[in-house]
Amino acid sequence: MQKQQTLQEGDKLPNLEVSEGEPGSKFYIGEVFAKGKGVLFAVPGAFTPGCDKKHLPGYVENYSKFIEKGITTIACLSVNDAFVMDAWGKHQGADGKIRMFADADGEFTKAIDMQLDLTNVLGNVRSKRYAMYIQDGVVKKLLVESDGTGLSCSLAVELLKHI
Template identity: 55%
Template sequence: MFHLGKTVQLSTATAVRSFHTSKAVFLFGSGVIKEGATLPNHTLFENEPKNKVNTKDLFAGKKGLLFGVPGAFTPGCSKTHLPGYVNAASDFKKLGYDTIVCVTVNDPFVCQAWAKEHKAEGKVRVLADPDAKFTKALGLEKDMTAVLGNVRSSRYAMVVDDNKVKKVFVEPDGTGLTCSLSNSVLDAIKKGDLAK
């Protein structure tokens, strides 16, 4: 988030006071990344902290899918969201989308164990965003401190082409299991319902 500000002076009978006003200006308008925008450049981690993955490299010259989940090993993420993309990986590949990435605000070791449990290797790359910097850059963070202990990711999915966001699916409450699921994204691709 960037701030544009100006200094305002107010005069009273006894003193002149100055204060700074600032208006929040989000990189993508309302805060959430928009269709047609370029993915922000950040470092994620795969399997362990030494394996750094640059987000720009994930989709450079490629068509793919990016989806975010509130947390590895949580019920909706483990029973529905990740398995749906693992099972649909071949369907997406037939349509020319061979890069599927799941991002979660967990440490890389947890992500590695979660990916292994769901047999995601070769189908979905499960990447860690431990400090939520990438998630915040997308404008998709959600405070889940009361339940999960910290800020996590809202549940979302995106269709990406050469780092350009072609379609964004964000769950209205940030955690539901509707528009961001693999079948919804597949339907949108098949219908050609993507930003030009």
């Protein structure tokens, strides 16, 4: 297990396992963003109101604007299982645009110190809401919602201003 450290701009993205599509499809997130320009944003929970109505849809709607800026990978991450993330992506029309990463055990989220205790609301510890622009494996811009759940600085239109 990687040591917990608050991720900051200028840091290299940790290379920990997440999955996509189904639980057995594990890969290293750092390798996905090792070369080129990428965007990673996290949500507290799939199908939850703010995430489902505003956060993910904004990235789907602005997909072409990210591509125009040279972004090659856009991924959404949640402390959830791969089946739920896959179904949510299909529900939102994210297929072929936004990769849906499951941090099922929360290891990546904990390693970058972005965990948010939502046991009373969602049943377990989840991820804070954030968005980051990554270039060649290094975090160039990191936007974290001040309360961990808000919908202001981590939206697609806000991150686009920093790329």
